[in-house]
Amino acid sequence: MSIASERPLMSAKNVRTSAAAWLERRVAGDWSEHDQAELDAWLAQSPLHMTAYLRVDAAWNRTQRLAVLHRPASDVAARNGWMFPLMLKVAAGFAALAVLGFVATNYLQRPQERTYSTPLGGRETVAFSDGTRIELNTNTVLRTRMTAAERTVWIERGEAFFRVKHDAAHPFIVIAGNRRVTDLGTAFLVRRDTGRLEVAVMQGRVRFEAPSAQSASVTALLTPGDVATATAGTMLVTRRADTALAHELGWRRGMLILDDVSLADAVQEFNRYNREKLAVADAVSDMRIGGTFRTSDVQLFARVVQDVLGLHVRNRGTDTVISR
Numbered sequence: 001m002s003i004a005s006e007r008p009l010m011s012a013k014n015v016r017t018s019a020a021a022w023l024e025r026r027v028a029g030d031w032s033e034h035d036q037a038e039l040d041a042w043l044a045q046s047p048l049h050m051t052a053y054l055r056v057d058a059a060w061n062r063t064q065r066l067a068v069l070h071r072p073a074s075d076v077a078a079r080n081g082w083m084f085p086l087m088l089k090v091a092a093g094f095a096a097l098a099v100l101g102f103v104a105t106n107y108l109q110r111p112q113e114r115t116y117s118t119p120l121g122g123r124e125t126v127a128f129s130d131g132t133r134i135e136l137n138t139n140t141v142l143r144t145r146m147t148a149a150e151r152t153v154w155i156e157r158g159e160a161f162f163r164v165k166h167d168a169a170h171p172f173i174v175i176a177g178n179r180r181v182t183d184l185g186t187a188f189l190v191r192r193d194t195g196r197l198e199v200a201v202m203q204g205r206v207r208f209e210a211p212s213a214q215s216a217s218v219t220a221l222l223t224p225g226d227v228a229t230a231t232a233g234t235m236l237v238t239r240r241a242d243t244a245l246a247h248e249l250g251w252r253r254g255m256l257i258l259d260d261v262s263l264a265d266a267v268q269e270f271n272r273y274n275r276e277k278l279a280v281a282d283a284v285s286d287m288r289i290g291g292t293f294r295t296s297d298v299q300l301f302a303r304v305v306q307d308v309l310g311l312h313v314r315n316r317g318t319d320t321v322i323s324r
Contacts, residue, residue: 012048012052015048015049015052016052016055016056018042018049018052019049019052019053019055019056020056022039022042022053023053023056023057026039113143113144113145114143114144115141115142115143115144116134116136116140116141116142116143116144117136117140117141117142118136118137118138118139118140118158119138119139120138120139120273120274120275121138121139121273121274121295121296122136122138122139123135123136123137123138123251123252123254124136126144128144128146130146130151130165130167131165132151132162132163132164132165132172133162133163134153134160134161134162134163135160135161135163135252136158136159136160137158137159137160137161137191137251138158138159138251138272138273138295139157139158139272140155140157140158140159140160141155141156141157141158142154142155142156142158142160143156148170149170150170150173151167151170151171151172151173152172152173152174152175153172153173153174153175154174154175154176155174155175155176155190155192156192157192157193158191158192159189159190159191159192159251160189160190161187161188161189161249161252162174162183162186162187162188162189162190163187164183164185164186164187164188166183166184166185166186166204171183174190176190176192176197177192177197178210178211179197179208179209179210179211179230180208180209180210181199181206181207181208181209182206182207182209183204183206184204184205184206184207184221185204185205186201186202186203186204186205186206187201187202187203187204188200188201188202188203188204188206188222189201189202189245189248189249195231195232196229196230196231197210197229197230197231198227198228198229198230199222199227199228199230200226200227200228200240200245200248201222201223201224201225201226201227202224202245202249203224204223204224205221205222205223206221206222207219207220207221207222208220208221208222208228208230208235210228210230210235211233218235220235220237222237225239225240225241225242225245226238226239227239227240227245243259244259247259250292251295254294254295254296255292255293255294255295256269256270256273256292256293256294256295257292258289258290258291258292258293259290260288260289260290261288261289261290262285262286262287262288262289263280263284263285263286263287263288263289263305263309263322264280264285264286266289266301267279267280267322270293270295270298270301273295273296274295274296274298275318276298276318276319276320277318277319277320278298278301278302278319278320278321278322279316279319279320279321279322280321280322280323281321281322281323281324283323283324284309284311284322284323284324287309287311289304289305289308289309291304298320302320302322305322311323311324312324
């Protein structure tokens with residue numbers, strides 16, 4: 001699912017001016033269905049438009065009430081023939097707008113939280129109006145809260161690649177359990193498995209904070225090529241080559257790139273994407289393998305293991321077992 005970027009909003013002054021112009025057109029008496037459709041479209045562009053229109057309307061209503069109270073009775077009676085129907089229509093329209101305004105106001109005040117998830121083997125890209133993009137890998141769940149004051153993401157499980165539009169006044173924060181990643185203008189990868197969190201930086205910098213067994217927390221400033229791995233009470237920062245980081249992002253193209261990894265690690269990676277599971281016997285789990293595979297092509301991987309490594313592959317129920 002992608003969220004389309006909003007068009008740049010007008011300044012507050014311009015919004016108020018436009019709202020006043022719309023109200024002036026509406027009460028002029030020659031309002032058409034086409035005019036109403038144009039107004040509806042303008043109101044739908046932003047909750048700010050709705051808010052400005054309601055404020056202008058409220059001020060106009062107060063003015064009209066005061067004018068009627070101070071006008072001579074004979075003048076009021078003479079003008080009732082055309083004024084009352086118009087006022088009735090306007091009041092009805094404003095009543096409906098007031099309901100929408102109430103909804104819009106509550107919408108603006110409520111934290112904008114959303115949950116995104118991908119199925120096993122699925123991928124999804126989420127784009128935000130500030131220019132930030134998040135790509136979700138297989139079996140991933142994350143929540144976002146994007147408001148004018150904060151940009152926070154909670155990753156519950158899985159893996160996501162973040163390309164953040166930096167804004168020092170509104171930091172972008174990723175929270176995984178009791179660990180926190182703060183963007184300092186960057187592109188980075190976060191993977192959360194059971195009992196383990198990995199953060200890899202491709203561009204820019206991030207600040208990674210994690211609890212420690214020796215102190216309340218430890219903080220690391222990560223730069224391109226840095227990979228922080230946190231487990232219960234520990235955090236380790238290592239360096240990886242650009243090619244290794246690029247291989248980690250192969251899933252963005254639906255590919256699994258194995259670069260001289262153990263069979264146990266290769267099997268674990270395939271199992272992240274597929275319902276058809278692989279299992280490897282302990283006797284051969286340390287054997288090394290390399291190659292590029294589609295994340296869904298378990299059978300091709302099994303044939304390569306059989307033909308290249310000379311291992312035995314057999315089906316056992318829903319699993320494919322690799323052994324000597």
